[in-house]
Amino acid sequence: MSAIGRPLLEVRGLRMHFPITEGLVARKLVGEVKAVDGIDFSVRRGETLGLVGESGCGKTTTGRCILRLERPTGGEILYDGVDIARMERKELLALRRRIQVIFQDPYSSLNPRMKVGDIIAEPIKVHGIEPDAAKRTARVRELLSVCGLSPRFADRYPHEMSGGQRQRVGIARALALNPEFIVCDEAVSALDVSIQAQVVNLLEDLREQFGLTYLFIAHDLSVVRHLCQRVAVMYLGRIVELADGDELFGNPLHPYTQALLAAVPVPDPSVEMHRTFRPVQGEVPSPINPPSGCVFHPRCPIAVEGCRRERPELREARPGHFVACSEVR
Amino acid sequence: MSTTLDGRIALPADEAIVLHRSYWQATLHFCRREPLGAVGAVLVLIIAITGLSAELIAPYSPTANDFAAMTEAPSWTHWLGTDQFGRDLLSRIIYGARTALIVGLTSAIVGGFAGLVLGVASAYFGGRLDLVFQRIFDVVMAFPLIIMALAVVAIFGTGVHNVIVAITIPLIPRCARVVRSSALAIREIPYVDAARACGYSHSRIILRHMVPNVMAPFLIMLTAFVGQAILAEASLSYLGLGVQEPTPAWGLMLQGGAEEYASTAPWIAIFPGLAIALTVFGVSLFGDALRDVLDPKLRER
Numbered sequence: 001m002s003a004i005g006r007p008l009l010e011v012r013g014l015r016m017h018f019p020i021t022e023g024l025v026a027r028k029l030v031g032e033v034k035a036v037d038g039i040d041f042s043v044r045r046g047e048t049l050g051l052v053g054e055s056g057c058g059k060t061t062t063g064r065c066i067l068r069l070e071r072p073t074g075g076e077i078l079y080d081g082v083d084i085a086r087m088e089r090k091e092l093l094a095l096r097r098r099i100q101v102i103f104q105d106p107y108s109s110l111n112p113r114m115k116v117g118d119i120i121a122e123p124i125k126v127h128g129i130e131p132d133a134a135k136r137t138a139r140v141r142e143l144l145s146v147c148g149l150s151p152r153f154a155d156r157y158p159h160e161m162s163g164g165q166r167q168r169v170g171i172a173r174a175l176a177l178n179p180e181f182i183v184c185d186e187a188v189s190a191l192d193v194s195i196q197a198q199v200v201n202l203l204e205d206l207r208e209q210f211g212l213t214y215l216f217i218a219h220d221l222s223v224v225r226h227l228c229q230r231v232a233v234m235y236l237g238r239i240v241e242l243a244d245g246d247e248l249f250g251n252p253l254h255p256y257t258q259a260l261l262a263a264v265p266v267p268d269p270s271v272e273m274h275r276t277f278r279p280v281q282g283e284v285p286s287p288i289n290p291p292s293g294c295v296f297h298p299r300c301p302i303a304v305e306g307c308r309r310e311r312p313e314l315r316e317a318r319p320g321h322f323v324a325c326s327e328v329r
Numbered sequence: 330m331s332t333t334l335d336g337r338i339a340l341p342a343d344e345a346i347v348l349h350r351s352y353w354q355a356t357l358h359f360c361r362r363e364p365l366g367a368v369g370a371v372l373v374l375i376i377a378i379t380g381l382s383a384e385l386i387a388p389y390s391p392t393a394n395d396f397a398a399m400t401e402a403p404s405w406t407h408w409l410g411t412d413q414f415g416r417d418l419l420s421r422i423i424y425g426a427r428t429a430l431i432v433g434l435t436s437a438i439v440g441g442f443a444g445l446v447l448g449v450a451s452a453y454f455g456g457r458l459d460l461v462f463q464r465i466f467d468v469v470m471a472f473p474l475i476i477m478a479l480a481v482v483a484i485f486g487t488g489v490h491n492v493i494v495a496i497t498i499p500l501i502p503r504c505a506r507v508v509r510s511s512a513l514a515i516r517e518i519p520y521v522d523a524a525r526a527c528g529y530s531h532s533r534i535i536l537r538h539m540v541p542n543v544m545a546p547f548l549i550m551l552t553a554f555v556g557q558a559i560l561a562e563a564s565l566s567y568l569g570l571g572v573q574e575p576t577p578a579w580g581l582m583l584q585g586g587a588e589e590y591a592s593t594a595p596w597i598a599i600f601p602g603l604a605i606a607l608t609v610f611g612v613s614l615f616g617d618a619l620r621d622v623l624d625p626k627l628r629e630r
Contacts, residue, residue: 123529
């Protein structure tokens, strides 16, 4: 175990460009979807880093690259000091035990033809962690109860359970390999608000109990604020701001972050009525042909001529508070 | 967000609705919902039992010639009459059911499963492999089933085993194509990603996670294939390129004497023809009903 605070995961200049091709045999490259276009961040051991942004901003693709469900087209992903971005399938096997995932949709993330017990036992069996069938069953029961489910659920099929229960099964499967890092891809977005609270608390408990590190991908800012120590805001494949949660929510520097936070409704009708709220102008541009310079400049209220030409790098505007904007002091 | 909510709140869903039904209940449900399908199933079942117990129920040997009773009309001694060699038609039809079922089921199952694995693998791996597989399938499918089977028989020769091979080969791409389209959709579902994130082998993901989820379209294809294969076997035998005399086969019975005596002894042609028609009809009815039950989305078609 290394010291607390040393980054467990370091992403450097990560790029994921999906090719758009034409033609059947001689496939011609006609363009690229720049889903993730050069992002840098790190996740410290034991912390939860939130990754927020609109749909299509590349946050899920970032998660998929870290899980190596996609092969990044550029950049480095240093996991515990080792670059995993270029690893081959065989080398990745050991990594699979350390990095796991919880998906958004509890309905489609479980194989409908397998019993819950088999879903959770399968990774344990495949990785040869517990070759003995009886001990494996005991482990499955233990994992179910850790996730707040009755061990009796092991004999159920996913369609016999509610959304919240299924999501707990998804969490139990992720824990089955004793991972240290979990990518939560919108892990609570598809759940009812009351169930959301339960699952968020479960995730927090598990982090403490097993010393987990999370990359928490979400678009719900209130959940992120509650769960994450640090938050990164993405826009069109780039990180525009990264800071401690309290700092980011209390003192947002980037105009996009400010607009995003302003869009959160205030749970008080009388305040909400008198609040002046100006939504961001225009539409999110296409990631196939993103704007030059700062990708946010066509919609930015404080853009100047220079924003058109120069791409602002992520810089430390305040201690620990990074922002990619040339106009912010 | 409230932090007072405990993550381990008591869960009421221990009493979640159990949607499983016993096989018996499922069968009853099927019969009530799809009476025509049940009729088809009964037809297929009767023919299957007939073929299986041919030795017990056939009144005569299917190959025994009785030269005293040639081209005899249906009577109490020969229920369906005799052919030009004095062979009992009922016995030949009963034994012919066995040939039809062996060829039909073997080709459909072997071809179906080969197509299933190839189709799912093609969708799973994607890219260049998928492209190559699809073009090969296109080539095989460019020929009508019977023409392709004729070509295979021309290469390997006639006989029951070769007929099975000849019918299996053109069935493979037909199954693979349909299965691939379902598998392409399944590949994008998160549980496949979850399986990849757990580091499972390709074969485990294909066989355990994808194949069981394309079973509905696959079973529908399979029943259709049984009918097609029986029909193809009959056609090949009729053309003299399938099962050879003296093996009793329905297609074979329509050939030779049946044509020669069509006006004087029509029963020689009518009864084997009826056997083929009823079997294929039964399989089709059952297959259609199965499709309605397994895939409600296809019902409108």
